[in-house]
Every structure is written in structure tokens, then in C-alpha cells.
Amino acid sequence: xxxxxxxxxxxxTGVGFASGLGSITPVPSNETTCENWREVHHLxxxxxxxxxxxxxxxxxxxxxHMILLRGMLxxxxxxxxxxxxxxxxxxDIMIWNSVFLGINILHLSYLLYKKRPVKIEKELGGVxxxxxxxxxVPPDLFRRLTGQFCMIQTLKKGQTYATEDKxxxxxxxxxxxKGRMKVSYRGHFLHNIYPCAFVDSPEFRSTQMHxxxxxxxxxxxxxxxxxLCWSRERLTYFLESEPFLYEIFRYLIxxxxxxxxxxxxxxxxxxxKVKKLEPQMSLCTQISMLEMRNSIASSSDSEDGLHHxxxxxxxxxxxxxxxxxxxxxxxxxxxxxGVEDDxxxxxxxxxxxxxxxxxx
Numbered sequence: 001x002x003x004x005x006x007x008x009x010x011x012x013t014g015v016g017f018a019s020g021l022g023s024i025t026p027v028p029s030n031e032t033t034c035e036n037w038r039e040v041h042h043l044x045x046x047x048x049x050x051x052x053x054x055x056x057x058x059x060x061x062x063x064x065h066m067i068l069l070r071g072m073l074x075x076x077x078x079x080x081x082x083x084x085x086x087x088x089x090x091x092d093i094m095i096w097n098s099v100f101l102g103i104n105i106l107h108l109s110y111l112l113y114k115k116r117p118v119k120i121e122k123e124l125g126g127v128x129x130x131x132x133x134x135x136x137v138p139p140d141l142f143r144r145l146t147g148q149f150c151m152i153q154t155l156k157k158g159q160t161y162a163t164e165d166k167x168x169x170x171x172x173x174x175x176x177x178k179g180r181m182k183v184s185y186r187g188h189f190l191h192n193i194y195p196c197a198f199v200d201s202p203e204f205r206s207t208q209m210h211x212x213x214x215x216x217x218x219x220x221x222x223x224x225x226x227x228l229c230w231s232r233e234r235l236t237y238f239l240e241s242e243p244f245l246y247e248i249f250r251y252l253i254x255x256x257x258x259x260x261x262x263x264x265x266x267x268x269x270x271x272x273k274v275k276k277l278e279p280q281m282s283l284c285t286q287i288s289m290l291e292m293r294n295s296i297a298s299s300s301d302s303e304d305g306l307h308h309x310x311x312x313x314x315x316x317x318x319x320x321x322x323x324x325x326x327x328x329x330x331x332x333x334x335x336x337x338g339v340e341d342d343x344x345x346x347x348x349x350x351x352x353x354x355x356x357x358x359x360x
Contacts, residue, residue, distance in 0.1 A: 042087040048079035067115070070108040077101035118143055123152065127175055127228065130196045135248050145245065149234040152177065155221040161199060162215040169203040169213050172229050179225030185217050191263030192222065199227060201256040 055072030058065050077100045084093035118139035120128050124146055132142050153174075155161060161174075161181060181193040193199055199219060207213045239246040 042083055044079050044083040044087065048076045048083060051076035051079065064115075067108065067111045070104050070111060074101060074104040074108060077104060114140075121146075123177060123226070124228065127177065127196055131175075131252055132248070135251070137245070137248060141242070141245060145238070146228065149238065150228055150230040153227055153229050155179075155181075155225040155227070157221055157224055159221050161219040161221065161227075162217070164216055164218045165214050167215045169200065169207050169215055170211050171232060172200070173204050173232050173235060174199040174227045174229045177226045177228055179221060179223040181225060182220050182222040183217050184220070190217065191260060193219070197259065198253060198256040201253045202260065204232070205253055205257060 051072050055069045055076065058068050058072070062068065077097045080097035081094055081101060084090045084097065120139055120143060124142075128137075128139070128142050162169075164185065175198055176193055176195050178195055180195075181199060183190045183193060198204070200215075203213070203215060239249060
């Protein structure tokens, strides 16, 4: 008869396995596994979460909201590192929050660097506060504008900035910083240029689409002058990359041309009078300036247009002026004044009103 004798090791293994099975109790699927919650974490943990929550609810309408956000995130991450190191002893939590802390500190440092006070040179401070600051140009943008491709140049009294029919208008654009310049056309005085005004704004505007043109006026330093000078080509490329500053320049140059037209209408106009007249532009003044501009622009090859303007100027009424025949220039066309018909503007009145008009 064949039989197998059981060894003591096998018997012990079987008994241990059976007792292990008996100790296993199945967990029902509908019961929660978190019957015994752990104790509440340390106060540092909760303060860290409060900092994160405050940083996330900061409204974006605040001027410094990004700096405040990064600051609160940095404080929260710092408290997380302290909690994980001293109270939790969790290496992974400490490492991850250290990485987040480093990122937020770098971003916060960059934002603070951008908000640093930018110092503007004393000589350029007047131009910035007079022209660019009212239009909300940031100091750092103005410093970029004046620090890369421009220089401050000097002209002694009597030296020439530009000569008519000789100096090219393609080279530069300048703002007068100190002194006074005198503008003349074929020996006749037109107007003065005072500090914080563009020297050659009309030429810059009229020749933006054409190259190789020459100055139509002569500009001479009437005092010892200092002016800020940009390379026109490099300035154009820079303004193309800065649309906001491009619009600012368009506005400033247009305003400067208007002031020069006022000066042409009244050669005794100084810098203080220009300030007062800027918001007081009447229709009659606009018409007189328009006629003066057309007179000069329509005869760039002769003195007829200038004489036509000087004939109506009180300061030169004693000059003998012949009746000119204006000829259109090939480079510059005069502005056409739109003549409105009274019948299209006013409502047709009574018969008596029509008779009165015919008598006049």
C-alpha cells in the first residue's frame, strides 16, 4: 500500500495560511475608508494656504496686482517649506515648494526691476515733462527713445542748421532744448523756434513718402542753441516697432506744425503766447493760416507766394508787392478749400429773406 508521509514544515505552512485567511475581513464597497481622520495640521500650513488664497483673489484692476500676487505666492511657498521641514518632515513637499518659491522670487524681482524709478537726464527733463509725460509715455520708453540712436548737438549763434535748396531733409529730426532759432525764406523772416519745439517738423511730415527733398527754408541759430537730434532712418524703424510711440509722434509733430502756423500768422508770437492760443483756435484764424500755407506751397519756385502772404501781414504792409500769379508746384499741392453752398447748409427762408440776400 502506497502512502505519502506529511512533513512537519508543510503542516506548519498550512496552519499559518489558514489562520491568515481567517483574520482577513472584507471591506464593504459602500463604507468609507476614512473612519479615523488625522489631527489638524500645524498653524503654519493654514497661514500658507491663506496667503495663496489672498494672492489669487487680488483684482486685476489694481496697478500693482501682479507684484502683490507674486509676493503672496512667495510668502505662501516659504511657509509651506517651513511646515514641510519642521512639522511634517516631508522631503518631497519641501523640494516642490522650494522650486515654486524660486520661480516666484525670480518673477517678482523682474516686476520690481521694471517698476524701478527711471532717471531722465536733467537736460532732457524739460522735453519729457512738457511733451511726453502729459501723453502718458513711460519714463523707460522715453529713455529708450533718447538713449540709443540720438545725440545732443550744439550750434553757436549765427551758425546754420539748414539752408534752403541745399540741405537734405532725409537726415535728421530735432527738438530744440535751449536757445532760439530763426526761420527765414529767401531772406524774409518767417518765425522763431523756441525750446521744447521741433526744428524741422514740417519737413518730416511732408516728406515721409518722398526722399531726396531739400529744405525750403533757412534755419539759423539766433542764440547759442542745444538740440536733441535723431537719425531719421533709425527713428522710423524704431517707431514702426512701437505703435504707441508712433501715434505719439504723429500727434506731437502735427501740434508743432500748428504752432508754427500760428507763428507765421503772428511773427511776434513767443512760447508763452503759443501755450495760451492752443485751445483757442477760431475759424477765421484757420482760414487765414490756410490761405498763407497755400500761398507759400503753391509757389515753391518763386517769391510770388511769399509776397502774396506778406502783402496781408501788418508787419510788412509797407513792402511794395506786385499782384502774383500763383503756379502749382510739382512737389506740393495746395490744400483745396471746400466752398459750401448756402442752399445746402441753411434752410430756405421767406421771400423777404431771399430779396435781402439778392440786394447784398
